[in-house]
Amino acid sequence: MLDTVREIETPEGISLRLRAAGALPRAQAWMLDALLRLGVFMLAMIPLSLLGVGGNGLAMLLMFGLMWAYSVVCEVWMNGQTVGKRTLGLRVVNADGTPVTWVPSVVRNLLRVVDALPGVYGVGLACTLIDPHARRLGDIIAGTMVVHTSELPAGAQVPTVAAIPPPVVLAADEQAALVEFAERSGQLTLQRQEELANLLMSLTGRRDTAAVSQLIAHANWLLGRA
Amino acid sequence: MKQERFVAMHGREWDSLQSWLSALERQPQRTMRQEHALDFPQSYRRLCHQLALARGRGYSREVTDRLQRLVQQGHRVLYRPPAPRWHRVAVFLLAGFPRLVRSQWRCMTVAALLFYLPALITLVLMQLRPEFAHTVFSSAQLAQFEKMYDPGNPHIGRSSGTDLQMFGFYVMNNVSIAFRTFASGLFFGIGAIYVLAANGVLIGGVAGHLNAIGYGGPFWRFVVAHSAFELSALVIAGGAGLQLGLTLLMPGRQRRGPAMVAAGCVGAQLALGAFAMLLVAAFIEAYWSSIAALPNEVKFGSGALLWLLVLGWLWRGGRERSNGA
Numbered sequence: 001m002l003d004t005v006r007e008i009e010t011p012e013g014i015s016l017r018l019r020a021a022g023a024l025p026r027a028q029a030w031m032l033d034a035l036l037r038l039g040v041f042m043l044a045m046i047p048l049s050l051l052g053v054g055g056n057g058l059a060m061l062l063m064f065g066l067m068w069a070y071s072v073v074c075e076v077w078m079n080g081q082t083v084g085k086r087t088l089g090l091r092v093v094n095a096d097g098t099p100v101t102w103v104p105s106v107v108r109n110l111l112r113v114v115d116a117l118p119g120v121y122g123v124g125l126a127c128t129l130i131d132p133h134a135r136r137l138g139d140i141i142a143g144t145m146v147v148h149t150s151e152l153p154a155g156a157q158v159p160t161v162a163a164i165p166p167p168v169v170l171a172a173d174e175q176a177a178l179v180e181f182a183e184r185s186g187q188l189t190l191q192r193q194e195e196l197a198n199l200l201m202s203l204t205g206r207r208d209t210a211a212v213s214q215l216i217a218h219a220n221w222l223l224g225r226a
Numbered sequence: 227m228k229q230e231r232f233v234a235m236h237g238r239e240w241d242s243l244q245s246w247l248s249a250l251e252r253q254p255q256r257t258m259r260q261e262h263a264l265d266f267p268q269s270y271r272r273l274c275h276q277l278a279l280a281r282g283r284g285y286s287r288e289v290t291d292r293l294q295r296l297v298q299q300g301h302r303v304l305y306r307p308p309a310p311r312w313h314r315v316a317v318f319l320l321a322g323f324p325r326l327v328r329s330q331w332r333c334m335t336v337a338a339l340l341f342y343l344p345a346l347i348t349l350v351l352m353q354l355r356p357e358f359a360h361t362v363f364s365s366a367q368l369a370q371f372e373k374m375y376d377p378g379n380p381h382i383g384r385s386s387g388t389d390l391q392m393f394g395f396y397v398m399n400n401v402s403i404a405f406r407t408f409a410s411g412l413f414f415g416i417g418a419i420y421v422l423a424a425n426g427v428l429i430g431g432v433a434g435h436l437n438a439i440g441y442g443g444p445f446w447r448f449v450v451a452h453s454a455f456e457l458s459a460l461v462i463a464g465g466a467g468l469q470l471g472l473t474l475l476m477p478g479r480q481r482r483g484p485a486m487v488a489a490g491c492v493g494a495q496l497a498l499g500a501f502a503m504l505l506v507a508a509f510i511e512a513y514w515s516s517i518a519a520l521p522n523e524v525k526f527g528s529g530a531l532l533w534l535l536v537l538g539w540l541w542r543g544g545r546e547r548s549n550g551a
Contacts (some may be wrong), residue, residue, distance in 0.1 A: 059396040063398060064397055098302065098305040106494040110405055223286060
């Protein structure tokens with residue numbers, strides 16, 4: 001298990017896996033958001049500049065909204081995602097894995113001021129590198145974290161061959177190891193497959209290619225295939 | 227039970243849950259009204275049970291990953307935050323916010339002292355030694371203040387611009403200052419202390435200088451109304467920042483982490499309340515304070531009324547009725 005994964009137990013007794021997002025994808029999402037906001041502001045300035053000095057006031061209200069309210073409103077209304085975060089597949093969640101709510105979102109976005117301080121996000125970058133869950137100061141105080149939305153890719157499917165029962169009864173973790181080997185065998189080189197299969201000589205009684213196909217056949221039996 | 231039999235037994239239920247959850251992401255409103263929405267909590271809990279079984283029995287990643295994905299998606303839906311309601315905003319502004327301000331009365335008092343003491347000292351100093359103005363402000367700044375509050379100006383408090391423009395400017399400027407004051411309090415309160423004291427000197431200096439050169443009339447007429455909201459909001463934002471910094475230094479009978487989360491929650495609510503106050507202040511400042519033609523009684527009367535209103539609201543708002551009679 002990767003160490004950036006945070007496991008949280010839900011009331012149902014199931015553990016959720018939250019994969020913390022590091023500084024790089026978050027910086028990219030922030031860049032996208034910044035460009036988007038700049039674009040919206042410039043587009044809005046075209047009609048506003050025709051309104052004269054009154055338009056100036058509206059432009060400042062718009063700038064205020066884009067500066068302070070944009071992130072909070074997006075995060076609360078779009079399930080913890082601003083447009084940039086959605087594009088990059090990120091999400092802000094509360095400490096218990098639920099979508100971020102009003103007050104925590106306000107905290108993390110107000111304290112952005114502190115994270116952004118020396119130069120461009122100096123404090124924030126240092127903080128994400130130190131924190132085990134890659135949280136910046138605002139996230140720590142708001143009790144939120146930024147996670148990847150997409151799950152780890154599921155292992156490739158076990159190739160179907162005629163099932164052979166293993167000669168001894170295997171424990172649950174041994175079964176899991178065998179099935180995972182069979183799932184991943186397609187991604188390994190032939191030599192590596194054989195090297196791994198040869199470790200189980202005592203189980204299969206064979207070597208090399210024959211041992212690999214024997215193990216896959218055992219995995220098929222463990223999966224309940226006829 | 228063999229894994230494939232397990233999948234054959236429950237696969238259809240997983241598929242239907244999956245399709246409902248994906249439909250929910252596309253069209254939340256319509257999908258929530260479907261009949262299936264009523265079954266969701268039960269089927270989600272069944273799913274959790276099945277995931278626990280699949281893990282316990284050591285089924286392959288194919289199954290547990292699929293269930294895990296479904297559970298994560300379902301968790302987000304089942305434990306989603308309640309929809310925001312306007313009623314709660316009103317209750318917070320009328321009752322929750324004043325209560326919160328009173329609960330932090332120590333920090334608020336310190337913040338008020340940090341702001342009003344420098345302001346008063348500078349104001350008095352400017353009366354005794356008018357040349358002191360030139361050490362605090364540059365001549366260009368002084369010239370601008372004098373232009374803004376010239377008794378001959380039809381719009382006091384500004385050199386140019388319309389009401390709407392100034393409204394936008396006041397919102398952008400004042401709220402940004404308040405938010406930064408709060409956030410910079412995280413540095414052990416130093417940022418908040420600096421902003422409060424610096425603004426105290428600045429505002430006291432302007433007031434003192436204008437008073438000393440005889441432009442006091444237009445100045446006080448201009449600021450008396452909106453200062454009730456504006457200065458109180460600045461003090462509250464500063465107090466919120468102080469509270470954050472103090473919690474970092476002295477978390478009390480709690481670990482620092484949870485104490486900071488609680489302090490951040492209080493601080494954000496105070497900042498939101500200050501934001502609402504500053505919106506009101508900007509509105510008054512742009513549309514009411516700038517009218518020069520009103521008689522003094524109206525100006526100072528409305529100002530006194532607003533000060534009473536703000537202080538009364540912060541002092542009594544959200545209190546339980548005393549159970550007499």
